[in-house]
Ligand SMILES: Cc1ncc(C[n+]2csc(CCOP(=O)(O)OP(=O)(O)O)c2C)c(N)n1
């Protein structure tokens with residue numbers, strides 16, 4: 001059962017104030033919404049990246065739950081180890097188990113789409129009981145805004161700069177949620193901080209599902225996307241309205257789009273809000289290409305959604 | 315009638331001996347990945363799991379990087395954790411080895427020495443473990459299967475007392491695939507000796523949340539590293555202490571840092587690690603017959619580096635040679651040579667030290683090779699010093 005915002009705000013088991021994330025950073029809300037989706041005890045593994053860096057500058061920590069950081073590309077393997085230890089120790093009667101512990105890994109797009117993809121894939125395939133939360137800010141922000149395979153087509157980053165000849169990133173972003181779903185795990189979903197109730201429902205579903213589950217949450221980055229501090233939620237919302245960031249879930253292999261905009265806002269509207277796409281505004285050809293990509297992904301999703309359910313699964 | 319328990323001796327390969335020790339340890343978690351010549355360890359252990367002979371949670375990871383990462387997570391959760399690997403596998407773990415040691419997690423790794431690529435090769439040399447010598451792990455080099463078997467118990471006890479991870483090594487194929495008698499210790503006594511792991515903190519203690527592995531900047535990092543360095547110094551006390559306890563408990567005579575052979579009045583000696591040491595001792599016997607004052611010193615523990623112990627053996631030496639089964643690729647010979655030589659530098663009386671690099675990529679090392687080395691040393695002791703300090707033996711130049 002999703003809880004109200006008022007109720008949610010009372011659940012303190014999330015992230016404490018005083019962390020050093022930028023004003024307007026998207027991921028503190030993700031942490032609070034995901035951890036607030038359950039009252040069970042939690043153990044978190046965090047990949048190297050902005051989230052880890054801004055929440056745990058020694059001797060301070062913003063994590064009121066058990067938390068471990070090991071390296072950049074191994075958050076999934078690390079939480080797999082923790083979860084395996086939990087099962088072993090429980091079986092051997094070495095820990096008291098009045099409450100189920102929830103195991104959650106947080107990783108950025110770099111730590112997930114790119115360098116940590118193998119470790120995530122391995123952990124999913126082995127079927128550990130954990131939730132992997134990808135906070136997707138669409139570039140390597142911690143090291144100064146370099147491109148990742150999550151960076152959208154046309155975006156300016158420091159390693160896909162908009163230059164005199166090359167207009168930002170030439171490749172489209174890859175569909176990590178599909179790739180994860182292709183592992184045949186019970187639950188994978190894409191969400192956005194702008195649609196907090198949708199996100200909360202998905203987090204709750206993921207946390208109450210046995211086996212590996214996955215959330216890919218859009219997390220705007222004010223310096224990386226070149227947006228004002230107070231526009232984070234608006235920009236995330238526009239990503240959903242333009243269908244640059246579709247909200248959907250894949251439950252036991254069945255796709256469902258959880259939000260369908262009433263009218264399709266042109267991708268240009270999302271671009272206009274962000275400095276990283278400024279150079280594109282003079283390039284209608286590139287905007288058309290970006291729109292084509294968006295349409296194609298969306299149509300594919302709608303088609304996937306039509307897969308008829310088996311009688312017994314209705 | 316005697317009440318003495320008959321000793322149980324099995325003919326085992328090195329890998330089988332490792333796996334058998336792991337069965338007796340019955341770790342909470344084993345996360346491992348196959349690689350020649352260590353593959354059998356994982357295979358045999360998975361069979362133990364499948365047959366219910368252990369109640370370990372076996373994590374068949376997709377890489378060694380994930381193997382060590384899962385070990386880190388599991389050990390931080392308070393579990394007793396082991397893994398096994400060789401060569402490229404250890405190299406792939408490299409980054410994570412440092413995390414394990416700095417987080418003070420007593421993970422134990424059963425290692426099988428194999429040359430690092432390129433060229434690709436599957437046979438023994440020590441370049442793999444020498445490559446991780448500064449990762450903050452205890453390193454125990456064993457000479458044969460029986461010693462490797464026992465060393466896993468010793469390593470685990472040291473690791474859990476000192477809160478420092480430990481790797482035990484054996485020479486690839488030479489020991490890992492060679493069948494030898496291994497005296498199996500009684501299960502019950504192994505269990506008694508090892509007891510339970512008692513972690514100081516665990517991330518499964520949800521009543522007392524902790525943050526492990528935070529960002530540590532210029533204002534604290536150095537102090538934390540300094541603490542780790544002190545802990546490794548402390549381990550130098552824990553190591554002989556655990557060996558004493560082990561030897562008493564099992565009625566054994568396992569040497570700790572060094573195993574000296576005919577060193578009492580020796581004026582010439584050879585330091586070696588691993589399986590070549592028996593060959594060196596053979597040569598010592600031959601030369602002792604001829605009245606040469608030669609001896610052999612097998613270094614069993616290379617990390618932490620036992621320079622204090624080393625100096626106890628070098629007082630009478632005129633010439634000392636270090637045999638390295640790895641090269642630094644820096645024109646200065648092998649790593650053991652460099653450290654040994656450096657730590658004798660400030661002594662009043664110090665031997666002339668030479669380096670012989672041998673056996674790379676599994677090249678055989680014969681008694682003749684050892685005799686050749688001693689011949690050079692005997693000459694050097696008589697004042698005929700070679701023009702080069704470093705020599706490569708058993709190679710077509
Ligand atoms: C093996 C390794 N390579 C590179 C780095 C440097 N590095 C640290 S964080 C990071 C980017 C993180 O990007 P992402 O996962 O998207 O997280 P974000 O910082 O954007 O939140 C990089 C490249 C590293 N720590 N480890």
Ligand SMILES: [Mg+2]
Pocket residue numbers: 108109110136137138139140141
């Ligand atoms: Mg990122």
